[in-house]
Amino acid sequence: MREAVDEFASHLAQVRNRSAHTVRAYVTDLVSLLDHAVRSGGSSPADLDLAVVRSWLARQRTMGAARSTLARRAAAARTFSTWAHRHGLLPIDVAAPLASPRAHRELPTVLRxxxxxxxxxxxxxxxxxxxxxxxxxxxxxxxxxxxxxxxxxxxxxxxxxxxxxxxxxxxxxxxxxxxxxxxxxxxxxxxxxxxxxxxxxxxxxxxxxxxxxxxxxxxxxxxxxxxxxxxxxxxxxxxxxxxxxxxxxxxxxxxxxxxxxxxxxxxxxxxxxxxxxxxxxxxxxxxxxxxxxxxxxxxxxxxxxxxxxxxxxxxxxxxxxxxxxxxxxxxxxxxxx
The missing domain is CATH 1.10.443.10 (Intergrase catalytic core)
Incomplete structure (x- = not known):
């Protein structure tokens, strides 16, 4: 799984041209997801399915993750799922049907x-x-x-x-x-x-x-x-x-x-x-x-x-x-x- 994480990080940085901050956040989320998959009995990215992703997000919510954090982690899961499917690591894009919780967007503080x-x-x-x-x-x-x-x-x-x-x-x-x-x-x-x-x-x-x-x-x-x-x-x-x-x-x-x-x-x-x-x-x-x-x-x-x-x-x-x-x-x- 470590190899998949490294290749995904390289894809985000070099192909998708994402910022270092975004790459770091997505990779952290992916490591957490794959760790959850292993705990659920998986041994490779191919064992990942929609039920595992949803149970991972549910666990995050139980632990008190904010809606904005859950939205980002869902986005990370979808991005990885799409990439893994295109590269033959997943038989189907398992996270494609995943819905993200809508983050509560507070109005920004502004000065007069x-x-x-x-x-x-x-x-x-x-x-x-x-x-x-x-x-x-x-x-x-x-x-x-x-x-x-x-x-x-x-x-x-x-x-x-x-x-x-x-x-x-x-x-x-x-x-x-x-x-x-x-x-x-x-x-x-x-x-x-x-x-x-x-x-x-x-x-x-x-x-x-x-x-x-x-x-x-x-x-x-x-x-x-x-x-x-x-x-x-x-x-x-x-x-x-x-x-x-x-x-x-x-x-x-x-x-x-x-x-x-x-x-x-x-x-x-x-x-x-x-x-x-x-x-x-x-x-x-x-x-x-x-x-x-x-x-x-x-x-x-x-x-x-x-x-x-x-x-x-x-x-x-x-x-x-x-x-x-x-x-x-x-x-x-x-x-x-």
Whole structure:
């Protein structure tokens, strides 16, 4: 069975082009399913049948698994069953008739536009936590090799960069400001913003090139405030943090390596707490950006393209958020609500 698991993992990663997170989750689910099959008397994938899959899911539910978890595990079982049948490991696609429990989809937490602005301003006004202070910070005014194309498009003086006295500002603060601006301005995922290289930014057209889920590439625009934050970071922040491990990464950690998603989440939540805002994550800023676009009149298909959703159904949840806000305002203000 171990060989089947390894081949299935390779299929997910190389043929289906699934993310490492999805591969890990599906493989974990499959190992659990096959272990259950062995306990039920099976000895190979060919012994798997619909009854075994259903009893496995029932056992998961008895152990308290959430509906969303059960839905994912059912999807993993169906995907493996289809693959195993095509490769001759199963005589029939045993899990094809399997129905998934519909996961309860909660409305995402979003900030109001003024709250999102306050979050970004918390970094611009030097109010809020950061990660460890850099030990190699030194004043440099010229972007190193690899970022020259962007440097030539920058404004000529620090007064045009984001934040007060950008040339003297803490480089980590400049990095934090750019992180917050990009997350809210573009609605990209935290993994996508951390994966940006300097060359992925076209400051002339004010767009970034993003590599999203399934290695799908898309171009996302950003606004003037984010451009100012980018100018300040590339002129007065990144050169002071850049080190031997920086390579072409746009956003750097305090020690010069590529900023990781865990640190980015901590930065966002820390500034939100410092500004007295509701608890928010980078994904919450993504929700906020999408909601504000739709409330401002953006087309649903355009928002789908910006967010990198493969299905319009994923984007439609933001219309529910807007409706819920309208309903809440109605209940609060209408005398016969």
């Amino acid at each position: 536009a003024d709250q999102a602005a306050a979050l970004v301003e918390a970094a611009a006004t030097d109010a809020g936590p950061t990660d460890a202070r850099p030990t190699n910070a030194h004043p440099v005014e010229v972007e190193p090799t690899g970022g020259a194309g962007l440097a030539t498009a920058h404004p000529s003086g620090p007064s045009q960069a984001a934040g007060p006295a950008a040339a003297e500002a803490d480089p980590v603060r400049l990095r934090d400001l750019l992180l917050l601006e990009l997350l809210y301005a573009t609605g990209v995922r935290v993994s996508e913003v951390c994966g940006l290289d300097v060359a992925d930014v076209d400051s002339g057209r004010r767009v970034i090139r993003v590599l999203g889920k399934g290695s799908r590439e898309r171009t996302v625009p950003y606004g003037v405030p984010a451009q100012r934050a980018l100018d300040g970071w590339l002129r007065h922040g990144r050169p002071r943090l850049v080190g031997p491990h920086s390579r072409n990464a746009l956003l750097l950690g305090a020690r010069g390596g590529r900023l990781n998603a865990t640190t980015a989440r901590r930065i966002v939540s820390g500034y939100a707490e410092a500004a007295g805002l509701p608890r928010i994550s980078p994904h919450g800023l993504r929700h906020s950006a999408a909601t504000h676009l739709l409330e401002g009149g953006a087309d649903l298909r355009a928002v789908q393209e910006l967010l990198g959703h493969s299905s319009l159904a994923s984007t439609q949840i933001y219309t529910h958020v807007s409706v819920e806000r309208l309903r809440a305002a109605y209940r609060q203000a209408h005398p016969r609500a």
